[in-house]
Amino acid sequence: MPKIMPALLSVLRCPVTGSALVQEGEELVATAADSSGNKPRYAIEDGIPLLLPPELMAAASTAGSDQHDAVSTGISGTDPAAGTA
Template identity: 65%
Template sequence: MSPISSDLLAVLRCPVTGSALVHEGEFLVSSVTDSTGDPVQYSIDEGIPVLLRPELLVAATEAGSDEHDGPAKK
């Protein structure tokens, strides 16, 4: 796992709660809980934070790449 730089971590925010993210093991975790009372966890893929809500990540992973890639813009 590649570490997340402190400069990048300083500017990243949780897209669900708007809170700062904390690097915990193989995840970035929101510093504020969501509406269910739990912190939101985001995976890190080859050093790149994947800031998709967990339920959206499952849907994006299950969809074929041609299903979620929009048409090319000119």
């Protein structure tokens, strides 16, 4: 289980409650409850905290990789400022 560095953990905040986060196993847990009385939990994958609110996590995991191609993100192999194609 990768441990989040204390310096990083000290600046991370729950995107739902704005409260500090503490690591419990392979998750980060908010120190304050949300409006429904639950403390939001966030997964840690490969040492990276996934700080998406639970309702957005499902949508992010079902999004296909084809939605992030070079055309839709505006990434191309040319530099428009340089005037080359």
